[in-house]
Amino acid sequence: DAKTTQPTSMDCAEGRAANLPCNHSTISGNEYVYWYRQIHSQGPQYIIHGLKNNETNEMASLIITEDRKSSTLILPHATLRDTAVYYCIVRVASGGSNYKLTFGKGTLLTVNP
Amino acid sequence: DAGVTQSPTHLIKTRGQHVTLRCSPISGHKSVSWYQQVLGQGPQFIFQYYEKEERGRGNFPDRFSARQFPNYSSELNVNALLLGDSALYLCASSLEVFQPQHFGDGTRLSIL
Numbered sequence: 001d002a003k004t005t006q007p008t009s010m011d012c013a014e015g016r017a018a019n020l021p022c023n024h025s026t027i028s029g030n031e032y033v034y035w036y037r038q039i040h041s042q043g044p045q046y047i048i049h050g051l052k053n054n055e056t057n058e059m060a061s062l063i064i065t066e067d068r069k070s071s072t073l074i075l076p077h078a079t080l081r082d083t084a085v086y087y088c089i090v091r092v093a094s095g096g097s098n099y100k101l102t103f104g105k106g107t108l109l110t111v112n113p
Numbered sequence: 114d115a116g117v118t119q120s121p122t123h124l125i126k127t128r129g130q131h132v133t134l135r136c137s138p139i140s141g142h143k144s145v146s147w148y149q150q151v152l153g154q155g156p157q158f159i160f161q162y163y164e165k166e167e168r169g170r171g172n173f174p175d176r177f178s179a180r181q182f183p184n185y186s187s188e189l190n191v192n193a194l195l196l197g198d199s200a201l202y203l204c205a206s207s208l209e210v211f212q213p214q215h216f217g218d219g220t221r222l223s224i225l
Binding site for chain 2: 042045046049093101102103106
C-alpha cells in the first residue's frame with residue numbers, strides 16, 4: 001500500500017472551510033484515496049473516497065490532483081463537532097487478496113469557536 | 114438502520130487469560146474486518162473475512178484468531194493475553210469486500 005503524508009495538526013474557525021491536505025506520491029493506478037475521521041472514543045467514520053475524479057457527498061468534498069499524487073479533503077462549513085483526527089488512506093481498488101485499510105497518524109483538526 | 118455493533122464495550126482481563134470479542138455487521142454486509150488500536154496510534158489491521166473465508170491477516174501472532182459465521186457476524190479470539198494486548202479492538206463491515214468499511218465503536222480491552 002502507498003504511504004500517505006499528512007500534517008500532524010490543523011486549526012480551523014467554526015463556520016469556515018477546513019482544507020485537509022494529503023500527499024500520496026507513490027499511489028498506483030488501481031488505488032483509491034479514502035478519508036476517515038475518528039472522534040475521541042469512537043470508531044473511525046467513513047467520509048469519502050475517490051479514484052481520480054473529484055467527489056462530493058453530504059459530508060465533504062474530495063479534490064484529487066490530476067497526477068493523483070496528492071488530495072485535499074474539504075469540509076465546507078466546519079462545526080465544533082468536526083473536531084477529530086482525519087486519516088487519509090490509499091487502498092487497492094480491485095484485484096487484491098484483501099482490502100485492508102492502513103492507517104497512519106492522521107491530522108488532528110481542531111475547530112475553534 | 115443499525116450500524117456495526119460490538120460487544121462487550123469494555124472488558125478487563127488478566128495476563129494469560131483468553132478473550133472473545135463479538136461483532137455484528139450492518140445488515141446485508143458480507144465482509145468483516147478487525148483492527149487493533151493502541152493509545153495514540155491509528156488502527157492496525159488484524160483480519161478480514163468475506164463469506165466466512167479469511168481474506169487477509171495482518172502482522173499479529175497466532176494467539177489472535179477469528180471466524181465469521183453464516184449470518185456474517187464475527188468473533189475475534191485472543192489467547193494467552195499479554196499486557197501489550199491492551200487496546201481498542203475495532204470491527205468494520207462492508208457490503209462487499211472491496212467496498213468502504215464502516216466501523217463500530219469498538220471494545221476497550223484492558224489487561225492487568
